[in-house]
Amino acid sequence: MDFLELAKDRYSVRKFEDRPVEKEKLDYILEAGNVAPTAKNLQPQRIYVLQSVEALQKINELSPCVFGAKTVLVFAYNTDEEWQNPLEAGVHSGVEDVSIVATHVMLAAASIGLGTCWCNYFPNTKLEEALGLPSNEKTVLFMPVGYIAEGSVPSVNHSAVKEIGETVKYI
Secondary structure (H helix, E strand, O other): OHHHHHHHHOEEEEEEEOOOOOOOHHHHHHHHHHHHOOOOOOOEEEEEEEEEEHHHHHHHHHHHOOOOEEEEEEEEHHHHHOEEOOOOOOOOOOOHHHHHHHHHHHHHHOOOEEEEOOOOOOOOHHHHHOOOOOOOOOEEEEEEEEEEEEOOOOOOOOOOOOOOHHOOOOO
């Protein structure tokens, strides 16, 4: 499958099978995130792998968006390690870096037959507290990962793509 086909076919999975992801597959997608580009290659990202009953219970209490997955990846960044733009105060790269890393993970998962769902629907500070993250780490998203359950289908919004002329402008 070529890249554009993969990008078009993957969707936000909202129903996972009740089985864990094998370590080899998890290692593969985490490696994809580890090699993702970040500003000045500072790699401020942190990926927390939630698989224990206790960890999954904590995140399930904070968001309805785990969808039965047995593995959830929490993406955060270290504010002490993110790039700071020297040309404009307050402009930094943590959220962008984590987003690039998470996209690599999401697409790598799809390439080996796993489903994911990018989730921002949670109280960030409560999740950071529940997981005991250091105060200099900020969560950006979490991503359930697993085998797509039978009957899972893309949402009605999946194929609602704007015409490219609406989103791309040549100057």
